[in-house]
Amino acid sequence: MSLIRRHRWLQGAILLGPAAAWALAFIVVPTVLAVCMSFWKMRDFRLVKEWNLDNYSTFLEGDIYWRGLLNALQNGAMAAALAVALSLPLAHFIRFRVRRHKTLFIGAVVVALWLGYLLRVFGWRVLFGANGVLNTFLMDVGITQEPLSFLIFSRFAIVLTQTQLAMPFAFIPIYAALERVQPSLLQAAGDLGARRWRQFVSVELPLIAPALVIGATFAFILAFGDYFATSFVGPPSATQTIGNQVADNFRATINWPMGAALGTIMMLAILLVLTLPALATRLWRPAGRRRRDAAAPDTTDEGALA
Amino acid sequence: MSAARAATGSTPTDRPAAAATAREGAAPAVSVRDVTKAFEGHQAVRGVSFDVGRTEFFAMLGPSGCGKTTTLKMIAGFEQPTSGEIAIAGRVANGEPPFKRDVNTVFQNYALFPHLSVRDNVAFGLRMKGVGRRERAKTAEEALERVGLKGYGRRPVPGLSGGEQQRIAVARALVNRPAVLLLDEPLGALDLKLRQAMQSELKQIQHDAGIAFVYVTHDQSEALTMADRIAVMHGGRVMQIGDPVSIYERPENRFVADFIGESSFLEATALGMRGDDRVEVELAGGAVVCGVGGARPRGSAVTVAIRPEKVRLAAAGDDDAGSAEENAVTGVVTSAVYGGSDTVYELLAPGGTLKARVAMDPGQGHGVSTYAVGDRVCARFAVAATVAIAPDA
Amino acid sequence: MSAARAATGSTPTDRPAAAATAREGAAPAVSVRDVTKAFEGHQAVRGVSFDVGRTEFFAMLGPSGCGKTTTLKMIAGFEQPTSGEIAIAGRVANGEPPFKRDVNTVFQNYALFPHLSVRDNVAFGLRMKGVGRRERAKTAEEALERVGLKGYGRRPVPGLSGGEQQRIAVARALVNRPAVLLLDEPLGALDLKLRQAMQSELKQIQHDAGIAFVYVTHDQSEALTMADRIAVMHGGRVMQIGDPVSIYERPENRFVADFIGESSFLEATALGMRGDDRVEVELAGGAVVCGVGGARPRGSAVTVAIRPEKVRLAAAGDDDAGSAEENAVTGVVTSAVYGGSDTVYELLAPGGTLKARVAMDPGQGHGVSTYAVGDRVCARFAVAATVAIAPDA
Amino acid sequence: MSTTIESPAPARPAGPARPSGARRAALALRGRLPGLALDGTVALIYLFLYLPAIVIAVYAFSAGRTMSWPIDGLTLSWFETAYSDDGLMEGLRNTLKVASISTVAALLLGVPAGFALDRFDFPGKALFQRMLMAPFLVPGVVSGMALLSLFLELDVRLSLTTVVITHTTMLLGVFVILTVVTLQRWDRSYEQAAMDLGANELRTFWFVVLPNMKSALIGAALLGLTVSLDEITRTFFVTGTDNTLPMVVMSRLRTELSPAINAIGTTIIGISLLGLLIWSLLFRKRGATPL
Amino acid sequence: ACGGSDDDGAATSAAADGGTTTGASANASMETIRQCPVLNIITWEGYANDAYVRPFEERYGIEVKPTYASSDTELVAKAATQRGAFPVVSVNGAVRGRQAAAGAIQPLDVSKLEHYDGAPQQLRDALVIDGETWGTPQNWGVNPFIYDSSVLRADEVTGYDVLWNPALRGKVSLWNEVSLLYIGATVLGFNDDVFDLSDEQLDQIKERMLTLAPQVRTTWNSGGELVQLFTNGEVAASPGWASIYTQLAREGGGRFAQAVFEDSGANAWVDGLGIGADISEPCKEAAYAWINWMTDPEMQATLVRETGYGPAQPEAARFLSRELAEESGATRAEELLRKGIVRVDPARPDVYQRYTDEIVAGFR
Numbered sequence A: 001m002s003l004i005r006r007h008r009w010l011q012g013a014i015l016l017g018p019a020a021a022w023a024l025a026f027i028v029v030p031t032v033l034a035v036c037m038s039f040w041k042m043r044d045f046r047l048v049k050e051w052n053l054d055n056y057s058t059f060l061e062g063d064i065y066w067r068g069l070l071n072a073l074q075n076g077a078m079a080a081a082l083a084v085a086l087s088l089p090l091a092h093f094i095r096f097r098v099r100r101h102k103t104l105f106i107g108a109v110v111v112a113l114w115l116g117y118l119l120r121v122f123g124w125r126v127l128f129g130a131n132g133v134l135n136t137f138l139m140d141v142g143i144t145q146e147p148l149s150f151l152i153f154s155r156f157a158i159v160l161t162q163t164q165l166a167m168p169f170a171f172i173p174i175y176a177a178l179e180r181v182q183p184s185l186l187q188a189a190g191d192l193g194a195r196r197w198r199q200f201v202s203v204e205l206p207l208i209a210p211a212l213v214i215g216a217t218f219a220f221i222l223a224f225g226d227y228f229a230t231s232f233v234g235p236p237s238a239t240q241t242i243g244n245q246v247a248d249n250f251r252a253t254i255n256w257p258m259g260a261a262l263g264t265i266m267m268l269a270i271l272l273v274l275t276l277p278a279l280a281t282r283l284w285r286p287a288g289r290r291r292r293d294a295a296a297p298d299t300t301d302e303g304a305l306a
Numbered sequence B, C: 001m002s003a004a005r006a007a008t009g010s011t012p013t014d015r016p017a018a019a020a021t022a023r024e025g026a027a028p029a030v031s032v033r034d035v036t037k038a039f040e041g042h043q044a045v046r047g048v049s050f051d052v053g054r055t056e057f058f059a060m061l062g063p064s065g066c067g068k069t070t071t072l073k074m075i076a077g078f079e080q081p082t083s084g085e086i087a088i089a090g091r092v093a094n095g096e097p098p099f100k101r102d103v104n105t106v107f108q109n110y111a112l113f114p115h116l117s118v119r120d121n122v123a124f125g126l127r128m129k130g131v132g133r134r135e136r137a138k139t140a141e142e143a144l145e146r147v148g149l150k151g152y153g154r155r156p157v158p159g160l161s162g163g164e165q166q167r168i169a170v171a172r173a174l175v176n177r178p179a180v181l182l183l184d185e186p187l188g189a190l191d192l193k194l195r196q197a198m199q200s201e202l203k204q205i206q207h208d209a210g211i212a213f214v215y216v217t218h219d220q221s222e223a224l225t226m227a228d229r230i231a232v233m234h235g236g237r238v239m240q241i242g243d244p245v246s247i248y249e250r251p252e253n254r255f256v257a258d259f260i261g262e263s264s265f266l267e268a269t270a271l272g273m274r275g276d277d278r279v280e281v282e283l284a285g286g287a288v289v290c291g292v293g294g295a296r297p298r299g300s301a302v303t304v305a306i307r308p309e310k311v312r313l314a315a316a317g318d319d320d321a322g323s324a325e326e327n328a329v330t331g332v333v334t335s336a337v338y339g340g341s342d343t344v345y346e347l348l349a350p351g352g353t354l355k356a357r358v359a360m361d362p363g364q365g366h367g368v369s370t371y372a373v374g375d376r377v378c379a380r381f382a383v384a385a386t387v388a389i390a391p392d393a
Numbered sequence D: 001m002s003t004t005i006e007s008p009a010p011a012r013p014a015g016p017a018r019p020s021g022a023r024r025a026a027l028a029l030r031g032r033l034p035g036l037a038l039d040g041t042v043a044l045i046y047l048f049l050y051l052p053a054i055v056i057a058v059y060a061f062s063a064g065r066t067m068s069w070p071i072d073g074l075t076l077s078w079f080e081t082a083y084s085d086d087g088l089m090e091g092l093r094n095t096l097k098v099a100s101i102s103t104v105a106a107l108l109l110g111v112p113a114g115f116a117l118d119r120f121d122f123p124g125k126a127l128f129q130r131m132l133m134a135p136f137l138v139p140g141v142v143s144g145m146a147l148l149s150l151f152l153e154l155d156v157r158l159s160l161t162t163v164v165i166t167h168t169t170m171l172l173g174v175f176v177i178l179t180v181v182t183l184q185r186w187d188r189s190y191e192q193a194a195m196d197l198g199a200n201e202l203r204t205f206w207f208v209v210l211p212n213m214k215s216a217l218i219g220a221a222l223l224g225l226t227v228s229l230d231e232i233t234r235t236f237f238v239t240g241t242d243n244t245l246p247m248v249v250m251s252r253l254r255t256e257l258s259p260a261i262n263a264i265g266t267t268i269i270g271i272s273l274l275g276l277l278i279w280s281l282l283f284r285k286r287g288a289t290p291l
Numbered sequence E: 001a002c003g004g005s006d007d008d009g010a011a012t013s014a015a016a017d018g019g020t021t022t023g024a025s026a027n028a029s030m031e032t033i034r035q036c037p038v039l040n041i042i043t044w045e046g047y048a049n050d051a052y053v054r055p056f057e058e059r060y061g062i063e064v065k066p067t068y069a070s071s072d073t074e075l076v077a078k079a080a081t082q083r084g085a086f087p088v089v090s091v092n093g094a095v096r097g098r099q100a101a102a103g104a105i106q107p108l109d110v111s112k113l114e115h116y117d118g119a120p121q122q123l124r125d126a127l128v129i130d131g132e133t134w135g136t137p138q139n140w141g142v143n144p145f146i147y148d149s150s151v152l153r154a155d156e157v158t159g160y161d162v163l164w165n166p167a168l169r170g171k172v173s174l175w176n177e178v179s180l181l182y183i184g185a186t187v188l189g190f191n192d193d194v195f196d197l198s199d200e201q202l203d204q205i206k207e208r209m210l211t212l213a214p215q216v217r218t219t220w221n222s223g224g225e226l227v228q229l230f231t232n233g234e235v236a237a238s239p240g241w242a243s244i245y246t247q248l249a250r251e252g253g254g255r256f257a258q259a260v261f262e263d264s265g266a267n268a269w270v271d272g273l274g275i276g277a278d279i280s281e282p283c284k285e286a287a288y289a290w291i292n293w294m295t296d297p298e299m300q301a302t303l304v305r306e307t308g309y310g311p312a313q314p315e316a317a318r319f320l321s322r323e324l325a326e327e328s329g330a331t332r333a334e335e336l337l338r339k340g341i342v343r344v345d346p347a348r349p350d351v352y353q354r355y356t357d358e359i360v361a362g363f364r
């Protein structure tokens, strides 16, 4: 009996071993290293392993870093809200209204990604430019005299592109959760007098609440860390995001420790943002007990995020 | 189609004016008129008509895929008929969404909301109607009490047993005081004992609530014990409508005879009438028997249906002749299966295989089979228990 | 525990040497010895012992959650017993993985591999044994033919009906020629007609294959009609083991009497013995009846169990006395439920409620209830059909 | 694209004898309105998702160099330019190489691990799962930065290998979780049936579990490829002198903005959409969704 | 100018037969060079075009693989984080110090540079620190101010003050780079040592530059980006590069004009070629071959035609049309550079970068 136990333990170790080793080498060690590095400094463009808090005090003092963090948080929040808001009707439509070729409808959401992020951002820029399709049309028709300038190099453009960037990633978990909502539950609600909208609000939404949180989280993280859209279509003031600052410290100013410190701060920010919805979900369900019901994504989904 | 029409025994569908008149005064709770439903070329329901009285317990009975659920859904408003008309409490409901219909449904899988507590499930309909929180809670608790689940209000739904969920689904529907309650195999998932307990409970609830129940089941014994009237369905059509006794004792066609309870079918040829509703036939193997049935042209093929439990057996002897009230055929036992309270024998008889379910003689203690395979026996069954139907009807 | 031990009627578990001896020669196909299984503190099986003969059809019968599946899984090797011993064809199997045991299982949900064709499903076991492709295909086709599914080989599994899947699952298991076939409620998902058809088919297959079947079911009529021997389980224990007739006619405790078929229970006090195995008791309401049972101290509480179908009713009259062979009690009808082939009456009788299932008189055509609620009737039932058991046993 | 959208039954022509006909038609229309509004919203959402692609495709066929409106005539020459552009083609090759190797590597590491996580309990399991997801959940800059720190510290020469390592690390957690989630929905009795029929653990996994995870694995692989093909933020940190297509595109966008890039993008999305169409027509019957 | 400089004839044939080294040693060095699997070059876009790369690859039988940096800082960072990856590193006056300090490049062996002496002294000096030669000049330029002639008249464009012209409201673009500070310094007259400005001066610059906010539509990071901004009508004026103007002149149909503020502190620069640290011997040989290849006067002429920048070898003028020789300032390097501010490493690059970021972040 004990032999079998050990045998089974061994089986687990063999299956888990490679992934665990990989994770140790490429997740744990780099993270620890990056955190350590954030307490070191550069001298003459070379890394010096002298422990200090300078990078963090620079962060605390530097107005520009705070602005970078706030910009990123704002981007994340907007994209999360909009990506979820757009994913919901889409997912609902595919789940409950599309009968055949669901694959096509779902796949089309993902394939939109395959144009490549850069080209997608670029496409918006072309579309919204002063000589772009939209402005030319508006001026030809006579709706506007001058090109609309808010369309591009603006916060509006950032929100638009980042929402588009993040939407498929919000859509996937939301659709997966909706796929597990039995239509009979909505029918039951209708039977009990709920109009379509109430069916959606009172039954559908609560059932997929955890997936909404997951989808919003994905969208948030993508937009929070993104800096291509901001520098491509944003106003100059928005080009400073904390993600951009991390990148610049590595790719430009060669201040790795500062970059690592900002990266560490990003990790902390994400951790905070991730725990908030987890707490909220726990409060959301007064019934209390965590349970695996028909619609909620599996606990591991939640667990991984919480 | 013809079977269905004939079976309704009410206003023919090609005279809508008459139907309209019927709606005044005490219109039926549900009136289904010549309804069909096609799914992408597949006809799920093919011209179904029936009325359900205001306080009637009406069962739709039939094998899997016969269109029961589809018909129920059309009454509830989840599906729209391809043709035909559905009226609820005298008002044509075609095109109306479910939330405007004065019906409620108990779903096959209960469809309780997993994110709500038991009480919030029951109170859902009231909430949709805008009833205040306090009153909602009170009414829901009362409804729970009525189905024997007092004190369950705060519990979460997942984890409740099938029987409990079933009763909550009923409470959730009844709390809205609908004119009609639709139930789709509400007991299908429960085990025998619980099913039996719930059957009488539901019957009681229907009686107390004083409303119409439309009850879908594929379990004939459930339909027989619970319903005031039964519509037997097959392949999207209604094969017969009637009260349990007439459905059981006077099946109109082979499908009903076979689906409701058991029947043996013997092939025969019509000889002539004996009285108004008795027909005399000659079994394929030679014996002459008499059964209940309408006029048949002499020489036409007839099928004779006999219920196994209506057959008495005796060792074959000299006096194996029938009488005016009782048929008698002689056959050879080909199998005998012990079943606790009875034994089922199969006889090779003229016209086919005749089954006899012989109850233990109540006076006798142990269940020991009386006849062995190979024995020649005489089977007797009342003329009143013999039904002559059209072959393959 | 004690019930289970007493029931096995074979080698007591505290004498393993004797058990070892028994294994030589024709050891039983399966031998379960004092097996328990605990899941995280919850005792699912509590000391179960039984033997299954080489060609026996053995049923495990009991309500949901009584430990049937768990016991079966331990035989199959999917679970390991917490204590006790399991031997297959005389060889102790504890600790052996399923793929080394000479048993095969037909799963409750069939567990047919959805990614394989019907033939590849059936041939799976052969493939694992390294049988060549040609021979595999041939053997699989033969097995399919045997279960009446000739020509189904190339079909994909999803989309097959329940009955078809069930037969494929049987073919897939049988093709490996196991010493024992384990079946976990194989017919649970089928509807009544199909279930009955499959019952005789399975019985036939078992007979033809000449191997042991261990058959789990919670349907008593299934167990009664199919099994050579039945183990009735309850709460992880075996309550009684025996052939169908003795289980049905001589229940050893209230659980069995109630679970197998229906029983009425009347409370009584022991008066004394009448002969070897007849005990005379006085019902709580006063009447004296006699039943089958062992010695009881005078004055001790006794429960008397009577099957509804063993009770005959007559209008209450002057000669309502019992005889040496027949008990008689007088009661008032409190309910009468028509059920197609019979009517069930409930009587308020001395000692409790007495049910009587009165079959339609086969000589009578229509099922009309003979007695109405409130009627006083005399119920008669044979002494041989009256079983005296310990109260709450 | 023959797709069917569930819609309420067509309104029946109201019979002449029925005064309720007009009201019923109005009812039917009103009942259909919310559905139509949803259809419209969804059409707009797809348009939103594909607008950039449409714009890029239009300019891929536009003769002019500058991307202003209206376009200056049509041409296919940008496609020719693109396909004969060594830099772009090499980028494309590198991208496909990186995406496929890291997807396969992450599957090989992640599926067994997910399997073990489904079967075995050990202290810290939840933490371990979360840790695996971290590289996917943390912004790309952070995980790119952390891995670059490692490579710098170890003095590893940046190359496609470091890119593959980075992508594999990013995908690993996703695949583990997908495996665990799939297995949780998987009926164990299939495995028991296989063992019952004589298959040991390994053969059970190979012959029964794996084939049935196929669609989940295809979905995972597609997701992996999707994410890897388009990865820039992490790649940016750890790439050496060999570049993936997004990196090439980025450097091109910074300099000449050749419409050849539009041609590449148009080609990729065109082929993907075609593939998707074929896939969904082929697998229509099973209704298997890749995700 | 010391010995070793080639005569005209030899230089002319350099491109054809691989330089002036004798046959035997040439073969030996060819052998060595071929052992360098790939010649990786990190440089600006435009400095590794097919026009130079293809014939070199044919000549030496090895592959040249350019990696492009989009900014000075990226040039430093990439070479520093990937030490040993790039045998050839683009070095310029503004980054040589950081590149050297970070250990990204190694000092050159001047004796192996065939055309070193052909470059004007001022250009060579721009790449020397403390007597060590870190790069050999390749190109130079004075950054022009580019504008849309339909928005500004030429006579309005006299200095960087023009950025504040009301006609340019919302139509200005700026290079998102520390050169922003140099523009501010010029406008404020801090011409003495723009590479070592004090915090007060930087604060003043920041304040002044932020008054540009209403004028600025967006900033640019790369030449291609600015070309798009102009051609798409997004902006009407921006400081730029000669190569950008060259491109705009080709595509814009005379709409765009440039002005070089020779007398009011134009940004001037010298780009050179250096050799990366930690590279193998064969690749080092190949790197020298590339440097000699690119500084050969005839190839320099090609470079002028491709980019529009001034050639580091005045000799190149011989292979250029008179117009182009004039326009590129081929023979006037020292004169033109003296008027502009030739960029060198700032004393405090991180502080400069922070001020730049803060200014940009203050635009809209």
Ligand SMILES: Nc1ncnc2c1ncn2[C@@H]1O[C@H](COP(=O)(O)OP(=O)(O)OP(=O)(O)O)[C@@H](O)[C@H]1O
Residues within 6 Å of the ligand: B039, B040, B042, B043, B044, B062, B063, B064, B065, B066, B067, B068, B069, B070, B071, B218
């Ligand atoms: N939405 C649908 N699309 C296509 N066919 C359908 C649809 N719903 C039902 N059907 C088909 O219509 C027929 C009748 O189905 P229905 O569900 O009404 O049967 P049922 O009598 O309720 O059977 P069961 O007892 O199995 O529930 C079946 O053949 C079924 O496959």
Ligand SMILES: Nc1ncnc2c1ncn2[C@@H]1O[C@H](COP(=O)(O)OP(=O)(O)OP(=O)(O)O)[C@@H](O)[C@H]1O
Residues within 6 Å of the ligand: C039, C040, C042, C043, C044, C062, C063, C064, C065, C066, C067, C068, C069, C070, C071, C218
């Ligand atoms: N893996 C398990 N972990 C914990 N408890 C279990 C497990 N398997 C079964 N049980 C419990 O053991 C008891 C017996 O279960 P088992 O499945 O054997 O019942 P059963 O007789 O087959 O019932 P059914 O008729 O419902 O299939 C039940 O209470 C069940 O909840």
Ligand SMILES: NCCCCNCCCN
Residues within 6 Å of the ligand: E044, E045, E046, E047, E072, E092, E094, E223, E241, E243, E269, E271, E307, E343
């Ligand atoms: N297209 C080539 C661009 C080269 C620009 N060099 C500018 C150097 C500034 N230090």
Ligand SMILES: [Mg+2]
Residues within 6 Å of the ligand: B068, B069, B070, B184
């Ligand atoms: Mg149904």
Ligand SMILES: [Mg+2]
Residues within 6 Å of the ligand: C068, C069, C070, C184
């Ligand atoms: Mg079970």
